[in-house]
Amino acid sequence: MLTYADRLAALRRRKIEQTLQKKEQNGYVDMDDFGTVPLPEGYRVRPWYNSQNGSFYGYDGMCENFCRVMAAHPPYVDPMELLCGRWRDMLVNYRGNRLFRPAWMKEDETQKNFDEDTTDLWSKCWDEERFPYDHLKPLQEKYNITSGIDSDAHLCCDYRIGLSLGFGGLLTKIAHYREVNPDKTAFYDAEERVVRAIQDFIARHIVAIEEMLAAETDPDLRVSLEEMLEVNRRVLTEPPRTLHEACQWVVYFNIASRIYTRDGAGFQLDTLLRPYYEADVAAGRIDDEKTVFLLADLLLNDPQYYQLSGVDVDGNDLTCHLSYLVLEAADALNIAANLTVRVHENCDPAFLEKAVWYLFKNKNGWPRFCGDKALTEGYERNGYSHADANARIAVGCNWMCVPGKEFPMNDVVKINIAKVFEWALADLRKEEDPSTERLFALYEAHLKQAVETVAAGVNLHIDHQWEVTPELVMNLMMENTIERGEDISQCASLYSIGVDGAGLAVVADSLGAITTRIEEEQVLTWAQLFEALENDFADPRIHAMMQSAPRYCQGGTVSDEWARRLTDSWVRHIKAQPMPDGRQLIPGWFSWALTLDFGAAVGATPNGRRAGEPISHGANPNPGFRRDGAATAQSNGIASVQCGYGNTAPLQLEFDPHLTAEEGGAERVCRLIRSHFEQGGTLININILDGEKLKAAHADPTRYPDLVVRVTGFTAYFVSLSPEFRQLVVDRFLDSL
Amino acid sequence: MAVIFDIERSGMHDGPGIRTVVFFKGCPLRCRWCHNPESWDKAPQELFYPEKCISCGGCADGCYTGARSLCGREMSIDEVMVPILADKPYYGAEGGVTLTGGEPQMQADFALALTEACRRAGIGVAIETSMALYRPDLLSQMSLIMADVKLWDDARHREYTGVGNAAIIENIRKADALGVPILIRTPIVPTVNDTVEEITAIGDFVRSLKNAVGYELLPYHPFGLDKARAMGLAMPRFPEPTKEQMALLNACARLQRR
Numbered sequence: 001m002l003t004y005a006d007r008l009a010a011l012r013r014r015k016i017e018q019t020l021q022k023k024e025q026n027g028y029v030d031m032d033d034f035g036t037v038p039l040p041e042g043y044r045v046r047p048w049y050n051s052q053n054g055s056f057y058g059y060d061g062m063c064e065n066f067c068r069v070m071a072a073h074p075p076y077v078d079p080m081e082l083l084c085g086r087w088r089d090m091l092v093n094y095r096g097n098r099l100f101r102p103a104w105m106k107e108d109e110t111q112k113n114f115d116e117d118t119t120d121l122w123s124k125c126w127d128e129e130r131f132p133y134d135h136l137k138p139l140q141e142k143y144n145i146t147s148g149i150d151s152d153a154h155l156c157c158d159y160r161i162g163l164s165l166g167f168g169g170l171l172t173k174i175a176h177y178r179e180v181n182p183d184k185t186a187f188y189d190a191e192e193r194v195v196r197a198i199q200d201f202i203a204r205h206i207v208a209i210e211e212m213l214a215a216e217t218d219p220d221l222r223v224s225l226e227e228m229l230e231v232n233r234r235v236l237t238e239p240p241r242t243l244h245e246a247c248q249w250v251v252y253f254n255i256a257s258r259i260y261t262r263d264g265a266g267f268q269l270d271t272l273l274r275p276y277y278e279a280d281v282a283a284g285r286i287d288d289e290k291t292v293f294l295l296a297d298l299l300l301n302d303p304q305y306y307q308l309s310g311v312d313v314d315g316n317d318l319t320c321h322l323s324y325l326v327l328e329a330a331d332a333l334n335i336a337a338n339l340t341v342r343v344h345e346n347c348d349p350a351f352l353e354k355a356v357w358y359l360f361k362n363k364n365g366w367p368r369f370c371g372d373k374a375l376t377e378g379y380e381r382n383g384y385s386h387a388d389a390n391a392r393i394a395v396g397c398n399w400m401c402v403p404g405k406e407f408p409m410n411d412v413v414k415i416n417i418a419k420v421f422e423w424a425l426a427d428l429r430k431e432e433d434p435s436t437e438r439l440f441a442l443y444e445a446h447l448k449q450a451v452e453t454v455a456a457g458v459n460l461h462i463d464h465q466w467e468v469t470p471e472l473v474m475n476l477m478m479e480n481t482i483e484r485g486e487d488i489s490q491c492a493s494l495y496s497i498g499v500d501g502a503g504l505a506v507v508a509d510s511l512g513a514i515t516t517r518i519e520e521e522q523v524l525t526w527a528q529l530f531e532a533l534e535n536d537f538a539d540p541r542i543h544a545m546m547q548s549a550p551r552y553c554q555g556g557t558v559s560d561e562w563a564r565r566l567t568d569s570w571v572r573h574i575k576a577q578p579m580p581d582g583r584q585l586i587p588g589w590f591s592w593a594l595t596l597d598f599g600a601a602v603g604a605t606p607n608g609r610r611a612g613e614p615i616s617h618g619a620n621p622n623p624g625f626r627r628d629g630a631a632t633a634q635s636n637g638i639a640s641v642q643c644g645y646g647n648t649a650p651l652q653l654e655f656d657p658h659l660t661a662e663e664g665g666a667e668r669v670c671r672l673i674r675s676h677f678e679q680g681g682t683l684i685n686i687n688i689l690d691g692e693k694l695k696a697a698h699a700d701p702t703r704y705p706d707l708v709v710r711v712t713g714f715t716a717y718f719v720s721l722s723p724e725f726r727q728l729v730v731d732r733f734l735d736s737l
Numbered sequence: 738m739a740v741i742f743d744i745e746r747s748g749m750h751d752g753p754g755i756r757t758v759v760f761f762k763g764c765p766l767r768c769r770w771c772h773n774p775e776s777w778d779k780a781p782q783e784l785f786y787p788e789k790c791i792s793c794g795g796c797a798d799g800c801y802t803g804a805r806s807l808c809g810r811e812m813s814i815d816e817v818m819v820p821i822l823a824d825k826p827y828y829g830a831e832g833g834v835t836l837t838g839g840e841p842q843m844q845a846d847f848a849l850a851l852t853e854a855c856r857r858a859g860i861g862v863a864i865e866t867s868m869a870l871y872r873p874d875l876l877s878q879m880s881l882i883m884a885d886v887k888l889w890d891d892a893r894h895r896e897y898t899g900v901g902n903a904a905i906i907e908n909i910r911k912a913d914a915l916g917v918p919i920l921i922r923t924p925i926v927p928t929v930n931d932t933v934e935e936i937t938a939i940g941d942f943v944r945s946l947k948n949a950v951g952y953e954l955l956p957y958h959p960f961g962l963d964k965a966r967a968m969g970l971a972m973p974r975f976p977e978p979t980k981e982q983m984a985l986l987n988a989c990a991r992l993q994r995r
Contacts, residue, residue: 523799540802544793544802547801548801555819555820555823556819630745630824632747632823632824632827633746633747635827636824658749658750664749664753664754664831665749667754668754671755671827671828671829671832672755675826678826
C-alpha cells in the first residue's frame with residue numbers, strides 16, 4: 001500500500017532531479033525557483049508581434065501570446081501527486097527580457113534578432129515608440145535607478161473573488177459587465193480569451209488523466225487518478241467546494257499568472273483555505289494526513305509567498321489548526337518555501353515557537369517573519385484605513401500588499417543611494433571648504449533629483465501600463481477591473497508605490513569614516529581621501545584606516561547616527577514628492593538581489609569598499625560590522641532605520657547557533673524575533689545554517705542539491721546560484737562565526 | 738573602574754537565554770589549554786598579530802589593521818552598562834549578563850557594583866568562575882554560578898593549571914550553601930582529563946552538591962593559540978576530542994552516584 005509519506009519522498013526526489021536538470025538547461029539563476037519544471041524536448045512557441053519594434057503590447061498582443069504560450073504547455077499529471085499542472089515558460093521571454101530568458105532561447109536562431117537591436121535589458125517590455133522616456137534616461141542612469149517602467153505583476157489578487165466564482169463564474173461576470181460597458185470590447189474580449197485559455201489548459205489535463213487512468217493498473221494510483229479526474233472536471237467551470245478542489249483551482253490560476261508575467265503573489269493561506277478544510281473534516285472527507293499531503297503538493301507546485309497567522313481587524317488571533325498543518329506540510333516536503341509568519345502580540349506563542357523550531361530542524365530558510373504592529377500602523381500613517389492596513393499581507397520578497405485593492409509596484413522601484421552619494425562626493429571635491437555637513441547637503445540635492453526622476457517614471461508607467469502590459473490574468477481577481485472594463489493599473493483603490501533605497505550601510509559607514517578619521521581624529525585630509533578613492537585605495541594604510549572606522553549596527557556609533565539621519569532624509573524626500581491622482585510614494589530600504597549590479601556601478605567609497613565591490617544588502621550592515629556578529633546589535637540597528645510607512649527594511653540574519661532548538665536555540669530566536677518587532681522591525685529573513693555543510697556546498701554545490709538558502713526575500717537552491725551569489729551568502733554567514 | 742578586555746553581545750553559550758558577556762581581565766590560574774590567555778594578566782597589554790601587519794611603518798600613529806591591538810582597558814560601570822542596556826529587550830526572563838574572564842572575582846568590588854546596576858535595570862547576572870577565589874557577597878547575587886572543575890586530582894590540577902584544586906573544591910562547597918544554582922563544567926582536554934575515571938569522580942562531586950543544576954562537558958578548542966602567539970607565549974596544542982569521545986564522557990557525566 002502506497003503511503004502519503006512514500007509519495008512525498010518520491011516527489012522530493014523528483015524535485016531535486018528537476019533542480020539539477022534546470023541548472024543544466026538554464027545555467028545559474030540568481031532568483032526564486034518559482035516551481036518551474038524543465039522544458040520538454042522540442043518545446044517552441046511562435047510569438048505574434050504587433051509592434052514595429054518586434055515586440056507585442058496591449059490587450060490584443062498580450063492576450064494572443066498568452067494563449068499561444070498556454071497552448072504550448074503540455075499537461076503535467078503525476079499520479080503520485082494529487083494536484084495537476086506545472087509551468088515552464090513565460091510570456092515576457094518573448095519580449096526581450098533577458099533577465100528571465102532561459103538558455104535555450106538565447107541559443108535559438110529564430111530568437112536572435114532580439115539581441116541584435118535591443119539596447120538594454122528591458123527595452124522590448126516597454127513600448128518606447130509610443131511612450132518614450134528618453135528625457136528620464138540620463139538621470140536614471142546617473143543615479144542607478146531601477147525605474148519600475150515596464151515592471152509588472154507586483155501586486156496581489158483577492159483569491160476570494162476567483163474561488164467564489166470559479167472559471168465559469170468569471171466568464172459570466174465578464175459577459176455581464178460587457179453589457180454594462182459596451183465601449184470596452186477590447187478589454188472584455190481579451191479577458192474572456194484568457195479565461196478560456198486557462199479552461200482549455202484544464203481540459204487538456206482532463207484528457208491526460210483519462211488516458212493515464214485507462215493504462216494504470218496500480219490500485220492506489222488508480223484511486224488517485226480518479227480523484228484528480230473528478231476534481232479537474234469540477235474546477236473546469238465550477239467554483240471549488242473542497243480543499244482539494246480549492247488547491248487545484250489555485251494551482252491553475254497561479255500557473256496562468258506565472259506564465260503571463262511570473263506574478264509572485266500568494267495569499268493568507270491558512271485563513272483562506274480554512275472553510276474548505278473545515279467543511280471537508282465535518283463531512284468526513286479528509287483527515288490531517290491527507291491535508292498535509294495536499295498542502296505539501298500545493299507548496300511543491302509553486303513556492304508562492306503565503307502568509308500564516310496574524311490577527312483580524314479587531315486584533316484577534318488568526319492562527320488555526322490549518323496554520324500548523326501548513327508548517328507540517330512544508331516540513332514534510334522540506335524544499336524551498338516562501339512562508340511568512342505574521343507576528344503580533346496576540347498571536348498564539350506556541351505557533352511562533354513551532355515555526356522557529358522548523359527553522360532549526362530543516363535549516364532551509366523557512367519560514368520568515370513579519371511584524372504586524374509596525375506594518376499596520378505604518379500603512380495607516382499614509383492615511384489609509386485600519387481595515388486596509390490589517391488586510392495588507394506579506395506576499396513578496398520584501399513587500400506587503402492589500403489583496404485586490406492595491407497597486408504598489410513594490411520591489412521594482414529602487415535608487416542606489418551609494419551612487420547618489422558618489423555624485424555628492426564628486427561635487428564636494430570641487431569646493432573650497434569640504435565638510436560632512438556640506439557633503440550631506442549635496443547628497444540631499446542629488447537625492448531630490450533622483451526621487452523626482454523616480455516619480456516621473458512611476459507616473460509614466462501607471463499612465464500607460466494598460467496599453468503596454470495590462471494585467472489580464474490578475475485583473476480577474478482585483479476589485480473594479482471587470483466591473484469597469486479597466487486594467488488594474490487604471491482603477492486600483494490604493495496607489496501606494498514602494499520606493500526602496502539600496503546601499504544604506506555603504507553610505508552610513510562612509511560618512512562615519514569621514515567624520516571619524518578626517519573631522520574628529522584629523523588623521524587623514526580630504527585631499528588624501530579623494531586621492532585614495534581615485535586610486536581605489538592603493539595605500540593599504542588608508543584602506544585599513546577607513547575600513548576600521550566605526551560601523552553602522554555596531555551600536556551607538558557615529559555611523560549608526562548617520563544611518564538614522566540618512567533614513568530621516570530618505571523618508572522626507574520620498575514622502576514630500578508630489579504625486580497626481582491620489583498616488584503616494586512609500587519609502588523602504590531593500591536591495592533585492594541587485595547588490596552585485598549596484599556595486600558594479602559605484603567606484604571606491606570612503607568606508608574602504610573598493611570600486612565595483614557589492615553594495616550592502618537591504619538594510620543590513622556591511623559584512624564584518626562587529627567582531628561578535630551580534631544579532632541583537634544588528635536587530636537594534638535595523639529597527640532604528642525603519643521608514644515607518646508600512647513598507648519594510650528587512651533584518652536579514654544568517655547564523656549557526658551551535659545549539660539545537662531543544663538546547664534553547666528556538667527560545668532564543670523567538671525572543672530575538674519578538675524583540676525586533678517590539679522595537680518597530682518589519683520583516684525578518686533568517687537562515688539558520690549548518691556552517692560545515694554550507695562551506696562544503698560552497699566548494700562543490702552539486703553534492704548538496706537539496707540545500708536551500710534565503711538569498712534576500714526569496715529562497716533559492718544553493719546549487720542554482722551563481723558563484724558570486726553563493727559567495728555573498730557565505731560572506732554574510734561568516735559574520736556570525 | 739575595572740579592566741575589561743571584551744564585551745560580547747548576543748551570547749548564546751554562556752548561560753541561559755540571550756546574554757551580554759563581560760570579560761574581566763586577570764586570572765589566578767594558568768590553564769595550559771586556556772582559550773583566553775590574554776586574560777591572565779590583569780594589566781592592559783598589547784597583542785601583535787604579524788599576519789595582519791601590512792608593514793606600513795605607521796605603528797607610532799596607530800594601527801588600523803588590528804595587527805597591534807590593545808587588550809583590556811579601564812572601564813566605568815556606566816560604560817559597561819551601555820552595551821548591556823542596548824540588549825535589554827532581548828534578555829527576557831531567561832537571559833541577562835554573564836561575568837566571565839579571566840576571573841571576575843579578581844575584580845569583585847566592580848563586579849558587585851555592576852551586578853547592582855544590572856539589578857536596578859531589572860537584568861539578571863550570572864558568573865563564569867574558576868572558584869579559585871570566594872566572594873560570597875558577589876556570588877550570592879548571581880542567578881547562576883558556572884564553575885569549572887578541571888581535574889579531580891589536586892597534584893595534576895596544580896601541574897596543568899598552576900594551582901591546586903583543594904581551595905576550589907572547598908569554595909564550591911561553600912558556594913553551595915548560598916542557595917544559588919550551580920552549573921559545574923569541565924573542559925575535556927584529551928591526554929589530560931578525558932577519562933571515564935576522571936569524569937566519574939567529578940560527577941560524583943557534582944551530585945553531592947545541593948544546588949547543582951547540571952554537569953556540563955565542554956570540548957577543548959585550540960582557540961587560544963593565536964592569541965598566545967600574539968602575546969609571544971608558547972602554549973601546547975592538545976588534540977581535540979572526537980564526537981564519540983564526548984558522547985561517552987557525557988554518558989558518564991549523567992550517571993548516578995556509584
